[in-house]
Amino acid sequence: MASSKSNNLEQFARQMKEQIGQIRTFRDFNASDPDYRQEYFNTQVTRDNIKHFVDGIGDINPLFRDRNYALKTKYGRLVAPPSFLETINYSQHPEGVPPGVGGFLSGFDWEYFKPVCEGDEYTAKVVYPFDVQLKPSRFAGQLVIVTEKGDLMGPEGDIAATYKSWVIFMEGRKSRERGTSPALNEMPKYSKEEIDEIYRAQDREVPRGTDPRYWEDVNIGEELPPVVRGPYTLSEKFAWFVGKGNPPSCVSDRLFRLIAAKHDENKGSFDPGLNIYIRPSMFDVKTLADRGVPRIHDAGAQRNAWRNMVLTNWIGDDGFLWKSRAEVRGFNQEGDVTWCKAKVTDKYVQDGRYCVNIDCWCENQRHEVTMPGGGTVILPSREHGQVIYPKRS
Numbered sequence: 001m002a003s004s005k006s007n008n009l010e011q012f013a014r015q016m017k018e019q020i021g022q023i024r025t026f027r028d029f030n031a032s033d034p035d036y037r038q039e040y041f042n043t044q045v046t047r048d049n050i051k052h053f054v055d056g057i058g059d060i061n062p063l064f065r066d067r068n069y070a071l072k073t074k075y076g077r078l079v080a081p082p083s084f085l086e087t088i089n090y091s092q093h094p095e096g097v098p099p100g101v102g103g104f105l106s107g108f109d110w111e112y113f114k115p116v117c118e119g120d121e122y123t124a125k126v127v128y129p130f131d132v133q134l135k136p137s138r139f140a141g142q143l144v145i146v147t148e149k150g151d152l153m154g155p156e157g158d159i160a161a162t163y164k165s166w167v168i169f170m171e172g173r174k175s176r177e178r179g180t181s182p183a184l185n186e187m188p189k190y191s192k193e194e195i196d197e198i199y200r201a202q203d204r205e206v207p208r209g210t211d212p213r214y215w216e217d218v219n220i221g222e223e224l225p226p227v228v229r230g231p232y233t234l235s236e237k238f239a240w241f242v243g244k245g246n247p248p249s250c251v252s253d254r255l256f257r258l259i260a261a262k263h264d265e266n267k268g269s270f271d272p273g274l275n276i277y278i279r280p281s282m283f284d285v286k287t288l289a290d291r292g293v294p295r296i297h298d299a300g301a302q303r304n305a306w307r308n309m310v311l312t313n314w315i316g317d318d319g320f321l322w323k324s325r326a327e328v329r330g331f332n333q334e335g336d337v338t339w340c341k342a343k344v345t346d347k348y349v350q351d352g353r354y355c356v357n358i359d360c361w362c363e364n365q366r367h368e369v370t371m372p373g374g375g376t377v378i379l380p381s382r383e384h385g386q387v388i389y390p391k392r393s
Helices: 004-017 034-038 047-057 067-071 082-087 172-178 192-203 234-244 253-262 285-290 300-315
Strands: 023-026 101-112 123-137 141-153 159-171 223-229 269-271 276-278 320-327 338-350 353-364 369-371 373-378
Touching: 004 101, 004 123, 004 141, 004 159, 047 082, 047 234, 047 300, 082 101, 082 159, 082 234, 082 300, 101 300, 123 159, 192 223, 223 300, 234 300, 300 320, 300 338, 300 353, 300 369, 300 373, 320 353
Parallel strands: none
Antiparallel strands: 023 123, 101 159, 101 320, 123 141, 141 159, 223 338, 269 276, 320 373, 338 353, 353 369, 353 373
């Protein structure tokens, strides 16, 4: 006989499938409506919020930090890392998630069509859900994969970027059973020599800057300098959310209560001692334990922003990150070290664009790949000149 939890997941999948194709467009907000905080963190690209974002990921690229430096580049103004667009749109959260079922970001696929620059303003248009799949799982019995698809548009309706992201919903008890290995449960320990190695690698994270990387000079099999973060701490997590934002967590308890009154199933868990509902939080140990995670962990988009830094450091000011895709395959927990590595796999010319495909992944101190992924960059050509930006197909 199927468990009640499985029946709940099947009902949840049916419910979500009935909503496939719903379009959600947002830009302006009514400050008297608490729901607006659920939709986005930024709508404009400003000097301050670029700074907060790059501070949050530890990016020292002067193109993103120094206005005087940026004025002398072809952009003529500050530029934001492509990952900054994660701050414009917060992933959607479905209603009616069964009790005891948690959602885990599992992957994303971004395509960028223009640089993100100071002064830009964006509207998000999201199809949610875009796709819903109920699948068997070796670890969780059953799981539901919910995909969203979004466009980020400028004031004139021009598409700056498109993305897909997908979240896996599964029973918390099953994920707890999956996370019982000592490697996941025990806090890592490091020698002074190991920490010195990590810091030396971080010190080699030097953006290429004004020295163009020409397509002709790239070799297949070439390895890119890694980006290294860790050991992971609560401070690192706070730094990320200061820069990226997390709309459900970035409101007072009063506003969250007003939101919960409109969406009863999202009101959180009841604390009998305080006699109130506590909102779910990625910073709360109890919430994490209910999701089957022994310790605090990073956000998938945070790890992906580090991974994208490998590419933006390497391409220099004149290069362009066109495509970035990754899957979240494991948690990066408190104490873990993330090594973001990359290798050139192909180079080619497409519609006058000089492209390089790069395998770019994250692995932890145990050499486990926690985020496989890749990207495509467009480089200037010695013979044919500057980058030609892609068009949406």
